[in-house]
Amino acid sequence: MKRDEAPAGDVQSPCNNVCRMNPDSGLCEGCLRTLDEIAAWSGLDDDEKRAVLAQLPARRTAR
Amino acid sequence: MKLPRSIRVIERGWLSANNIVLEERSEAVVVDSGYVAHAPQTLALLERALAGKKLARLVNTHCHSDHMGGNAAIQKKFGCAISIPQGEAPAIDNWDEQQLILAVADQRAQAFSYDDTFRDGDVLQMGGLDWQVIAAPGHDTHAVMFHSPEARVLISGDALWENGFGVVFPQLFGRETALAETRATLEAVGRLDVDVVIPGHGPPFGDAGAALERAFHRLEGYEQDIARLARHCAKVMLSFSLLEKRSMPLAELPAYVARVPILAELNSRYLRMTHAAMAEWLVNELERAGAAGRREGLLLARGE
Ligand SMILES: [Zn+2]
Numbered sequence: 234m235k236r237d238e239a240p241a242g243d244v245q246s247p248c249n250n251v252c253r254m255n256p257d258s259g260l261c262e263g264c265l266r267t268l269d270e271i272a273a274w275s276g277l278d279d280d281e282k283r284a285v286l287a288q289l290p291a292r293r294t295a296r
Numbered sequence: 297m298k299l300p301r302s303i304r305v306i307e308r309g310w311l312s313a314n315n316i317v318l319e320e321r322s323e324a325v326v327v328d329s330g331y332v333a334h335a336p337q338t339l340a341l342l343e344r345a346l347a348g349k350k351l352a353r354l355v356n357t358h359c360h361s362d363h364m365g366g367n368a369a370i371q372k373k374f375g376c377a378i379s380i381p382q383g384e385a386p387a388i389d390n391w392d393e394q395q396l397i398l399a400v401a402d403q404r405a406q407a408f409s410y411d412d413t414f415r416d417g418d419v420l421q422m423g424g425l426d427w428q429v430i431a432a433p434g435h436d437t438h439a440v441m442f443h444s445p446e447a448r449v450l451i452s453g454d455a456l457w458e459n460g461f462g463v464v465f466p467q468l469f470g471r472e473t474a475l476a477e478t479r480a481t482l483e484a485v486g487r488l489d490v491d492v493v494i495p496g497h498g499p500p501f502g503d504a505g506a507a508l509e510r511a512f513h514r515l516e517g518y519e520q521d522i523a524r525l526a527r528h529c530a531k532v533m534l535s536f537s538l539l540e541k542r543s544m545p546l547a548e549l550p551a552y553v554a555r556v557p558i559l560a561e562l563n564s565r566y567l568r569m570t571h572a573a574m575a576e577w578l579v580n581e582l583e584r585a586g587a588a589g590r591r592e593g594l595l596l597a598r599g600e
Pocket of ligand 1: 436
């Protein structure tokens, strides 16, 4: 829970522990990622992670 | 920091532990199954990750709700075998809610049956690699880690995270030795050749030495002041519940901390506050840590 002293640099996962897929949108109701984006996240490099994060605000407003 | 191609980490959050998929030819093994409430997403993620490969086996690092909550659902959907640490077997056989830290902490899991057990010193084959089973008591007396000397990868469960380790329960339920066990487990990690650690929560990381340093620092704080550990424990337990419930009425929190046995015991042994004071303190602490906020009479999980 406490993330003090955490090493900086890495792009943090947007998961907020809701972890429930919306069948209509195909997005997680918490972080708004697709299943493929969640499954692949750990293997993405920082730029690819940022590219996923950049898409999330638009998805939030589209909801 | 590079993982062998046969290992895929599905990074989850704090309520669900990471799912680690290890593939060899047409078969796969998965380590840890997440929290029960997340089981539908876990199944969907595994289906994607497996891409038609057969899931032969599900293996648990330990039997806490965030690591084994999806066992039953995965077993049902994929028909795989389940292997658990030998020390966890009696608690699973009897579905011992206290030992498994379920009802006593207001957590849930779905009962499952396992096919076999493993223990310290055993070697498991997963993803075409031999994994040494290493006892990792502390956070859970019966937890294990998996180490591949060949790939120099450690699957650490909750024994070591990039920043800390899974909460250790101070002298609750007869666990007087938990801190000493934690120290021994961290020392055991320090003796391994490790290039990459795959923790139960958070992304895989490379610098095990730096993580160990942070973990020992934290452990020393608890060793010097057991009340500090008790406070940390109470915060972690409420945070976890809040992640599942998403929101809790502030007015009901005093009754909640009185009703949930693990919180009540932490309070009566270490914190010694009124229930109202404990609830207020916890809310302030969670807010301060950025884990929660309050709005319209509710305590809300971050992101709500
Ligand atoms: Zn655990």
